[in-house]
Amino acid sequence: MKNETGNVDYPYTPPTVDELGLNPIFTSLGWDEVGETDWKESVYYWWWEYMKRNKEYGPGHPLWEDFGDINTDFREWWIAKGEYLFAEPRRMYTFKRVSEPISEEVYTDPNVMIVQVPLDQPVTELRQLFASYLDAFHTGDEPQQGIRAARSSQARYPVVGQPNVPALEKTLAVYDYRLKNNKMSLWEIWLALNPNMGRMIDPKCLTPEEVLDIPLTKASWTAAVSRYCKKAKAMIDNTGHGRFPDLSN
Template identity: 30%
Template sequence: MELVESRGQPHRSRSRPAPTFKHAPPQFHQYTIVNKAPNPPYRGAPLWKCSVFYYWWQYLRHNQDYRDTCINGGVGPCARLYRDFGNIYRQTFREWWGVHHYLFAEQPAAAFTRDNHRFGDAAQIVDVQIDVSLGPEAVERSLKELHTQLLFPDRRALHRSAAVYPVARRPVLVNLHRHLAVHKCRLRFPDVPDENIADRMGLNAAEQANGISRSYLQRLGHSTRDIDIELRRAKRKAVQHDLRCARLLIEGVGRGEFPVRTNG
């Protein structure tokens, strides 16, 4: 094992590894280690949007308590969060991420000194470096997690995050994007009916009732009134679902939790 002392003290490790993240970070530079790229939030999305951390930043920008705290220079209901995240309205996401990515980086007390460790037939010894500044409990926990990675590499995604702000649950970027897009559309058009919001956002509903499609009734020359009523109801339900999810996500991110859709 190599002992590594942090806080500017000399150590025997040649260099610290690049920051690692449990979930895919935004891709501006190839300096990160990512296990698997997530599905994009929409077709053609740039790589820096293909990250839960981009949506963390976006949802926080829509939290009114956090906005008020930023306006008051860090004084307000989100003062503690402000000390970590800063004034997110004065920077682009790329600028903000360059300074604050450490909030989401994994900070294990122990790490492999090489990336290709596995137990072989001839040797069962690996080299590990330890950051002694993080305390014995953190070291013990990290060593147990490294041991699990060696024995059960497929369970890597289940490991507990050591980030300052861990991702609360497995994110689905398509849903995060849609919830926020519907929320923003509602803010822009506060008086537009929900079914019209659904049309603007391309939220489709099955155009049928009792197993009969709307187009089939049209071909027969029958009234589509019942199907149209069901269609409007389905569109309203879809929009209300997205708005409710967006509201809960915005509330949760103001508590430093994302993505969560439950009341604190």
């Protein structure tokens, strides 16, 4: 999709910025009291979070010159690097009334349409005519346009695929919990993160037949945590190659 911040276009929604270039979540209220509704909704925030966990990244890494020090706070890093890394090249042409001579290359540029508008014609007719031109020359309707824009991104570091931001958050949460609690079994980690599922392995809450399924339930939870950790590790590793969220090996 097309997302604009000022005159800057991003293929995906960036952290919201105001006219000063500062993210509203970083205010006198502090970090922890304000950011849940904004920065975690941006894939670019999760790129930063995953890359922070890449142990190979640091001074001397091939991406260091571009991404810089990611161990600062997100606000500082985004303001310094966000547009450079993830924004589309600034558009050569914008929607405006032309008041000066037009260069020759504009007439042959497939991304620009030049029209002559007779202002003595009824507005309704002009709108219909303009709509017909858009139908004839535009590349598609808005949802398709957004998908194509993301896939054909010209950003220095385009986002891979169509990211599921809530899934990125959940995957990293499981990975982090596993690192901090590496003496716990995987099924115990799943239960710690999903305490409401405890009754599924509590014999007091189960029938005799269901009790027999407890080992299968634990095995299922073990497999789920393992999958999350493998996905997180792959995405963390690929941030070191300038790709996110990329599950390839």
